[in-house]
Amino acid sequence: xxxxxxxxxxxxxxxxxxxxxxxxxxxxxxxxxxxxxxxxxxxxxxxxxxxxxxxxxxxxxxxxxxxxxxxxxxxxxxxxxxxxxxxxxxxxxxxxxxxxxxxxxxxxxxxxxxxxxxxxxxxxxxxxxxxxxxxxxxxxxxxxxxxxxxxxxxxxxxxxxxxxxxxxxxxxxxxxxxxxxxxxxxxxxxxxxxxxxxxxxxxxxxxxxxxxxxxxxxxxxxxxxxxxxxxxxxxxxxxxxxxxxxxxxxxxxxxxxxxxxxxxxxxxxxxxxxxxxxxxxxxxxxxxxxxxxxxxxxxxxxxxxxxxxxxxxxxxxxxxxxxxxxxxxxxxxxxxxxxxxxxxxxxxxxxxxxxxxxxxxxxxxxxxxxxxxxxxxxxxxxxxxxxxxxxxxxxxxxxxxxxxxxxxxxxxxxxxxxxxxxxxxxxxxxxxxxxxxxxxxxxxxxxxxxxxxxxx
Amino acid sequence: xxxxxxxxxxxxxxxxxxxxxxxxxxxxxxxxxxxxxxxxxxxxxxxxxxxxxxxxxxxxxxxxxxxxxxxxxxxxxxxxxxxxxxxxxxxxxxxxxxxxxxxxxxxxxxxxxxxxxxxxxxxxxxxxxxxxxxxxxxxxxxxxxxxxxxxxxxxxxxxxxxxxxxxxxxxxxxxxxxxxxxxxxxxxxxxxxxxxxxxxxxxxxxxxxxxxxxxxxxxxxxxxxxxxxxxxxxxxxxxxxxxxxxxxxxxxxxxxxxxxxxxxxxxxxxxxxxxxxxxxxxxxxxxxxxxxxxxxxxxxxxxxxxxxxxxxxxxxxxxxxxxxxxxxxxxxxxxxxxxxxxxxxxxxxxxxxxxxxxxxxxxxxxxxxxxxxxxxxxxxxxxxxxxxxxxxxxxxxxxxxxxxxxxxxxxxxxxxxxxxxxxxxxxxxxxxxxxxxxxxxxxxxxxxxxxxxxxx
Numbered sequence: 001x002x003x004x005x006x007x008x009x010x011x012x013x014x015x016x017x018x019x020x021x022x023x024x025x026x027x028x029x030x031x032x033x034x035x036x037x038x039x040x041x042x043x044x045x046x047x048x049x050x051x052x053x054x055x056x057x058x059x060x061x062x063x064x065x066x067x068x069x070x071x072x073x074x075x076x077x078x079x080x081x082x083x084x085x086x087x088x089x090x091x092x093x094x095x096x097x098x099x100x101x102x103x104x105x106x107x108x109x110x111x112x113x114x115x116x117x118x119x120x121x122x123x124x125x126x127x128x129x130x131x132x133x134x135x136x137x138x139x140x141x142x143x144x145x146x147x148x149x150x151x152x153x154x155x156x157x158x159x160x161x162x163x164x165x166x167x168x169x170x171x172x173x174x175x176x177x178x179x180x181x182x183x184x185x186x187x188x189x190x191x192x193x194x195x196x197x198x199x200x201x202x203x204x205x206x207x208x209x210x211x212x213x214x215x216x217x218x219x220x221x222x223x224x225x226x227x228x229x230x231x232x233x234x235x236x237x238x239x240x241x242x243x244x245x246x247x248x249x250x251x252x253x254x255x256x257x258x259x260x261x262x263x264x265x266x267x268x269x270x271x272x273x274x275x276x277x278x279x280x281x282x283x284x285x286x287x288x289x290x291x292x293x294x295x296x297x298x299x300x301x302x303x304x305x306x307x308x309x310x311x312x313x314x315x316x317x318x319x320x321x322x323x324x325x326x327x328x329x330x331x332x333x334x335x336x337x338x339x340x341x342x343x344x345x346x347x348x349x350x351x352x353x354x355x356x357x358x359x360x361x362x363x364x365x366x367x368x369x370x371x372x373x374x375x376x377x378x379x380x381x382x383x384x385x386x387x388x389x390x391x392x393x394x395x396x397x398x399x400x401x402x403x404x405x406x407x408x409x410x411x412x413x414x415x416x417x418x419x420x421x422x423x424x425x426x427x428x429x430x431x432x433x434x435x436x437x438x439x440x441x442x443x444x445x446x447x448x449x450x451x452x453x454x455x456x
Numbered sequence: 457x458x459x460x461x462x463x464x465x466x467x468x469x470x471x472x473x474x475x476x477x478x479x480x481x482x483x484x485x486x487x488x489x490x491x492x493x494x495x496x497x498x499x500x501x502x503x504x505x506x507x508x509x510x511x512x513x514x515x516x517x518x519x520x521x522x523x524x525x526x527x528x529x530x531x532x533x534x535x536x537x538x539x540x541x542x543x544x545x546x547x548x549x550x551x552x553x554x555x556x557x558x559x560x561x562x563x564x565x566x567x568x569x570x571x572x573x574x575x576x577x578x579x580x581x582x583x584x585x586x587x588x589x590x591x592x593x594x595x596x597x598x599x600x601x602x603x604x605x606x607x608x609x610x611x612x613x614x615x616x617x618x619x620x621x622x623x624x625x626x627x628x629x630x631x632x633x634x635x636x637x638x639x640x641x642x643x644x645x646x647x648x649x650x651x652x653x654x655x656x657x658x659x660x661x662x663x664x665x666x667x668x669x670x671x672x673x674x675x676x677x678x679x680x681x682x683x684x685x686x687x688x689x690x691x692x693x694x695x696x697x698x699x700x701x702x703x704x705x706x707x708x709x710x711x712x713x714x715x716x717x718x719x720x721x722x723x724x725x726x727x728x729x730x731x732x733x734x735x736x737x738x739x740x741x742x743x744x745x746x747x748x749x750x751x752x753x754x755x756x757x758x759x760x761x762x763x764x765x766x767x768x769x770x771x772x773x774x775x776x777x778x779x780x781x782x783x784x785x786x787x788x789x790x791x792x793x794x795x796x797x798x799x800x801x802x803x804x805x806x807x808x809x810x811x812x813x814x815x816x817x818x819x820x821x822x823x824x825x826x827x828x829x830x831x832x833x834x835x836x837x838x839x840x841x842x843x844x845x846x847x848x849x850x851x852x853x854x855x856x857x858x859x860x861x862x863x864x865x866x867x868x869x870x871x872x873x874x875x876x877x878x879x880x881x882x883x884x885x886x887x888x889x890x891x892x893x894x895x896x897x898x899x900x901x902x903x904x905x906x907x908x909x910x911x912x
Contacts, residue, residue, distance in 0.1 A: 007468065009467065012465070079837055152834045153837060172876075175879035176839060176876070176879055178886055179882055180834060378637055381605055381609060420877060423635075426631050426635055427634075430635075
């Protein structure tokens with residue numbers, strides 16, 4: 001082991017200076033967002049009431065392949081980037097596989113996940129525009145923590161709606177947001193109409209991401225100088241995350257290899273996009289045959305069992321209609337521990353790419369993901385986030401297939417975050433207290449029915 | 457800010473190849489350890505029943521200035537070292553100080569603290585000797601987690617006695633040790649005579665580090681092929697931690713500066729030694745005038761209010777008699793949140809250096825330390841461990857003094873770990889629910905009285 005290089009490190013000067021905008025190069029462009037009232041295609045200015053102008057423009061930019069990273073953002077990236085690319089010799093040995101396994105370690109960020117890659121530019125652009133208050137929602141808390149950090153760095157007030165069950169069961173993410181100075185409200189709350197409506201109908205509601213999004217948008221649109229931000233699903237979020245893959249591309253070259261498979265977990269698609277898009281462009285233009293695997297929980301299987309339709313991004317219906325793979329905006333995912341993957345839809349770009357065969361989804365039971373996570377912790381020394389455990393479990397499946405087939409393929413996965421604030425979930429797994437949950441066809445159909453009502 | 461370098465990064469090749477053994481260069485050597493029965497000076501072979509041979513030899517090595525780091529250990533260091541040296545521009549700005557503040561970021565290790573620097577070589581040397589089982593104790597859990605990690609890397613079984621109140625109140629460190637495969641027992645337990653004795657007298661005992669050490673030593677000495685390890689206080693632990701300061705020395709040179717003050721928190725002395733000793737050698741030999749400041753909690757003030765005497769390292773009296781600054785081995789520190797600083801004594805080398813005026817202690821109320829920690833989180837983006845908050849608070853005092861005096865001194869502190877598993881402590885601080893505690897003179901005297909009985 002001693003003479004093998006494990007970590008491929010880039011100096012600060014190699015932090016990308018531009019993000020990669022895959023929209024400009026996709027063989028089939030995404031379908032337009034539709035106005036929920038008129039059902040007409042949206043212009044970016046239609047998004048200005050919700051998002052800051054630069055993010056709105058990036059959202060619908062289908063022409064510029066490369067978009068400059070502002071120097072102020074790049075400067076903040078220097079607090080932890082470039083992140084390491086690691087050859088997982090320990091995991092390879094534990095699996096006795098001929099595959100070469102690499103992972104990009106995004107868990108080293110100050111908030112423990114990749115979410116900061118987009119929180120910083122989003123807050124920066126808002127600050128530039130003179131916005132003084134930002135709202136958002138958070139499920140497990142990774143995104144809310146990243147947003148709170150970014151707001152503390154740029155001196156903006158942050159208001160975070162946190163899904164109530166997480167607020168109560170996972171108080172530490174809330175603590176971290178408080179430390180960074182953010183105001184955190186359990187959702188549904190009585191502070192918005194959307195929240196009041198839910199609480200009136202379901203006084204004991206545990207909340208959902210869809211509801212929290214509705215509350216955060218409502219607050220943003222009704223408060224002066226206040227905008228909304230989102231940590232996944234949207235195109236500009238995927239754009240910002242491409243720093244992951246752009247660095248990884250250089251680091252794989254340092255290792256003298258190119259990935260046969262690129263693997264990431266999938267909630268709304270932000271970390272998947274980040275690692276995948278910079279490699280996928282070589283599939284478009286240079287005939288590379290890399291496979292892209294999105295690992296989702298079997299309890300929330302939008303990629304493998306969802307439908308490609310126009311649907312809302314939130315529960316109440318404040319967002320534009322988005323053309324995406326969805327389980328229906330009222331879908332109520334089971335309370336699995338990978339809170340970041342409990343979302344009903346996939347991003348618009350990713351949905352188009354899935355439809356066109358550029359990526360494939362694989363759905364995993366959470367028990368398999370925790371088993372893989374513990375194997376990873378013992379062999380590589382890092383406790384992964386429950387979300388990231390999905391990427392690891394999918395990688396383990398591939399590595400065992402390589403072993404069975406005697407192939408030494410190159411596997412690259414994204415370690416999107418660490419699990420140090422999610423140790424209670426590991427406890428429950430180790431105590432045999434976790435159940436797997438697969439929604440029945442009739443359950444899936446009952447939610448999918450709601451979509452049709454909204455079809456243009 | 458954009459053009460200023462914040463992080464000074466070294467490549468893997470700059471990981472030190474040797475540790476610095478300050479014992480060989482100290483103006484006054486430490487007094488010998490004494491056998492608790494015979495009161496005669498110990499030879500290293502007298503330690504073999506407790507520790508592995510190499511650690512025992514390093515413990516009493518007063519001749520070799522440099523000790524080679526085994527390649528297998530250096531290879532494991534590559535999982536996260538070299539750690540960054542960071543110029544804290546954000547903190548400087550928040551304090552409006554002319555001081556230049558730097559910190560060495562040891563929180564980036566896979567277990568979140570500097571403890572791994574010594575856990576890896578200790579486990580490695582045990583493995584080389586054919587040891588199959590290792591015991592240790594842990595208070596807040598930082599050391600136990602590092603030991604569990606190291607044992608999982610080298611394939612050795614770990615048994616950790618965890619102070620009962622931490623076991624119950626801070627379950628997440630225990631979870632992390634379990635994930636790495638260690639067996640964790642709350643102390644006092646019925647598995648040892650030391651534990652049984654305490655439980656017989658005090659059935660409701662919350663435990664203490666002193667008791668847990670007694671239990672871990674007893675198990676090690678009574679189990680075949682089993683040795684004990686310790687995460688602080690001892691000389692070989694300080695030795696291993698010097699990688700921190702050796703890297704920092706090169707990084708300060710990259711920044712073109714040399715520290716006027718080196719600051720670290722102080723429990724048993726491991727992280728303090730690590731950052732301080734490599735700089736202190738230039739005070740010995742080249743007439744440098746750097747000041748070394750050890751930040752301890754006012755509730756456990758061994759450096760500022762302890763006595764320099766021979767005392768036991770544990771509560772039951774299994775350890776050799778150590779010449780050290782101590783509050784008495786029965787001292788019961790208040791339940792502050794910086795669990796890693798709740799220890800009655802200072803390391804033997806450090807005690808001699810304190811006696812000879814090479815370092816000074818400063819004692820801090822925990823409320824001041826949390827206030828400093830939150831200021832640091834908001835200005836530098838990292839949530840520090842409650843222990844590390846003591847170093848930050850002492851640095852803030854120095855920076856404000858520099859401001860009052862109009863001096864731009866260079867301050868370097870060690871960020872020994874992050875506080876992401878200690879967020880409940882921050883919650884209590886933010887809710888105004890933390891109290892400060894200063895032991896009275898009569899309380900201190902009551903414990904100091906016990907020492908005299910043991911004097912040679």
